[in-house]
Amino acid sequence: xTNLSDLGNVPTMNNDWKKRIEAALQAKxxxxxxxxLKAGRGETFVRDMLKRNREPSFENLKALARVLxxxxxxxxxxxRGGFEIPLMGYVGAGAQIExxxxxxxxEGLEQITMPLPMPADMIAFQVRGSSMLPVYRDGxxxxxxxxxxxxxxxxxxxxxxxRTADGRRFIKTxxxxxPVTLTSFNAAPIEGxxxxxxxEIFAILPQESLGNGYH
Numbered sequence: 001x002t003n004l005s006d007l008g009n010v011p012t013m014n015n016d017w018k019k020r021i022e023a024a025l026q027a028k029x030x031x032x033x034x035x036x037l038k039a040g041r042g043e044t045f046v047r048d049m050l051k052r053n054r055e056p057s058f059e060n061l062k063a064l065a066r067v068l069x070x071x072x073x074x075x076x077x078x079x080r081g082g083f084e085i086p087l088m089g090y091v092g093a094g095a096q097i098e099x100x101x102x103x104x105x106x107e108g109l110e111q112i113t114m115p116l117p118m119p120a121d122m123i124a125f126q127v128r129g130s131s132m133l134p135v136y137r138d139g140x141x142x143x144x145x146x147x148x149x150x151x152x153x154x155x156x157x158x159x160x161x162x163r164t165a166d167g168r169r170f171i172k173t174x175x176x177x178x179p180v181t182l183t184s185f186n187a188a189p190i191e192g193x194x195x196x197x198x199x200e201i202f203a204i205l206p207q208e209s210l211g212n213g214y215h
Contacts, residue, residue: 015064018050021064025068028069029131030067030068033047035064036122043105045060045189048110049064052110052198056084057084084113085108085112085114085118085123085143086108087112087126088123090126091127091128091170092128092129092170092171093127093128093170093171104192117153118143118202121145122144122145123143124142124144125161125169125171126140126142127137127140127142127171130186131184132159132185132186134185135159139207140207141205142161142171142204143201143205144200144201148199148200155174155200156176157175159170159171159173161199161201162174162193162198162200162203163197164194164195172190177192178192179194180195
């Protein structure tokens with residue numbers, strides 16, 4: 001498991017790409033929502049990209065360039081080292097979690113720019129609550145594999161992101177039970193739980209890695 005708190009950020013870029021996209025939208029008479037959907041993203045994709053003060057991935061810029069008929073050479077000041085993963089909601093460490101996973105758009109609540117390459121099948125959740133202090137603080141971002149790759153027995157004694165049959169999500173230590181007991185550092189165990197998904201933790205990021213107001 002990797003802690004990325006001290007690795008810094010990917011190289012910065014100027015805001016010329018924003019001006020090019022805005023001009024292309026106006027020239028084509030296309031709304032931000034229409035361009036977002038045509039690029040295969042959620043309907044607020046372009047709006048969020050232009051509003052936030054974080055750098056988009058080159059892959060996202062290329063997808064939009066194709067929709068707007070912008071030459072990719074016009075984006076040659078875009079970052080080449082940025083890798084983005086979607087923030088898919090929150091995990092409870094003593095807090096009730098909303099929204100539910102299925103209500104989050106495919107590209108997530110926001111895209112988190114990573115300072116190093118990531119496997120393609122990664123998603124992220126933000127911690128809510130204090131039951132897993134001091135290891136997992138409220139606001140931290142947990143990066144996990146999107147698909148469960150290991151049997152449940154592998155997780156016994158390990159921390160993981162858990163989704164239960166009733167839709168709740170937690171970050172807990174997984175212990176053998178009937179069938180599973182979820183334990184915390186600072187809260188009573190949750191017994192008799194049947195996880196429908198276990199997210200193997202790949203990395204932990206500081207709260208400051210978020211850029212769209214989910215702090």
